[in-house]
Amino acid sequence: MTENIIKSSERVKDHGEVFTPKRIVKLMLDQPEIQAKINDLTATFFEPSAGEGAFLVELLKRKLKVAADKSSSAKVFNTKSLIALSTLYGVELLEDNVEMLVMNMITTFNLEYSKIISEKFAGKVNQHVLDSAKVIIQANMVQGNTLEKTTSDGSPIIFSEWKPESGNKVQRAEYTFESIINQSGPTGTVQGATEEVDLFADTGFFEDAKKEEPKMKQYALCSWTSIYKQKIE
Numbered sequence: 001m002t003e004n005i006i007k008s009s010e011r012v013k014d015h016g017e018v019f020t021p022k023r024i025v026k027l028m029l030d031q032p033e034i035q036a037k038i039n040d041l042t043a044t045f046f047e048p049s050a051g052e053g054a055f056l057v058e059l060l061k062r063k064l065k066v067a068a069d070k071s072s073s074a075k076v077f078n079t080k081s082l083i084a085l086s087t088l089y090g091v092e093l094l095e096d097n098v099e100m101l102v103m104n105m106i107t108t109f110n111l112e113y114s115k116i117i118s119e120k121f122a123g124k125v126n127q128h129v130l131d132s133a134k135v136i137i138q139a140n141m142v143q144g145n146t147l148e149k150t151t152s153d154g155s156p157i158i159f160s161e162w163k164p165e166s167g168n169k170v171q172r173a174e175y176t177f178e179s180i181i182n183q184s185g186p187t188g189t190v191q192g193a194t195e196e197v198d199l200f201a202d203t204g205f206f207e208d209a210k211k212e213e214p215k216m217k218q219y220a221l222c223s224w225t226s227i228y229k230q231k232i233e
């Protein structure tokens with residue numbers, strides 16, 4: 001099957017929109033340094049010009065396999081699959097691409113999670129996992145301009161950190177993209193940009209971001225499979 005790597009010459013000219021073929025994505029992710037990060041369930045990946053998710057979708061598939069290998073039961077995999085998902089972040093400028101990005105991530109999670117749960121663990125699909133996955137994806141895949149660090153209405157891009165806590169719990173905390181970049185140094189690469197950013201900024205994405213933030217939601221500590229409730233403290 002042929003892959004469409006461009007939508008129109010105008011979009012290539014205006015936004016540098018050329019999608020990476022699957023074969024190239026796989027080759028790039030096969031690099032040993034990237035593979036090591038994929039094997040680390042909590043290492044974060046950030047795609048600053050995400051398109052429709054060529055890299056993020058493949059990363060998700062690979063991280064879910066790692067989560068399955070590290071799980072001893074369906075119950076453990078329910079949590080680990082969400083931990084794996086929560087480490088993937090993306091920004092994309094164009095609204096139609098963001099819609100596809102979110103849809104592709106949700107579809108991939110649902111298909112891969114369901115397949116692993118039934119085939120590897122002979123378990124049942126947990127709807128709370130799917131609902132929590134959707135919340136994570138909608139928070140982590142953001143419409144915006146990576147260079148300006150703002151969304152199309154000019155408000156700051158906000159990311160959620162999903163910090164694993166003891167007892168299979170997670171603490172969600174929000175940070176502006178600006179504060180993350182300022183505290184941990186520039187990362188990310190966008191076509192046509194002079195500012196150089198690493199395609200795969202790994203661990204430490206949130207480490208140094210300080211809480212000098214505009215008013216952010218204060219989420220309650222909860223289990224990974226209760227993320228969908230989005231309970232505020």
Ligand SMILES: C[S@@+](CC[C@H](N)C(=O)[O-])C[C@H]1O[C@@H](n2cnc3c(N)ncnc32)[C@H](O)[C@@H]1O
Nearest residue numbers: 015017018019020049050051054092093145146
């Ligand atoms: C070369 S394409 C790559 C897409 C995807 N990473 C892939 O490999 O298929 C670049 C993408 O960056 C987006 N883009 C361009 N400028 C951007 C900006 N300032 N902030 C965020 N995304 C941007 C474009 O809309 C386009 O989807």
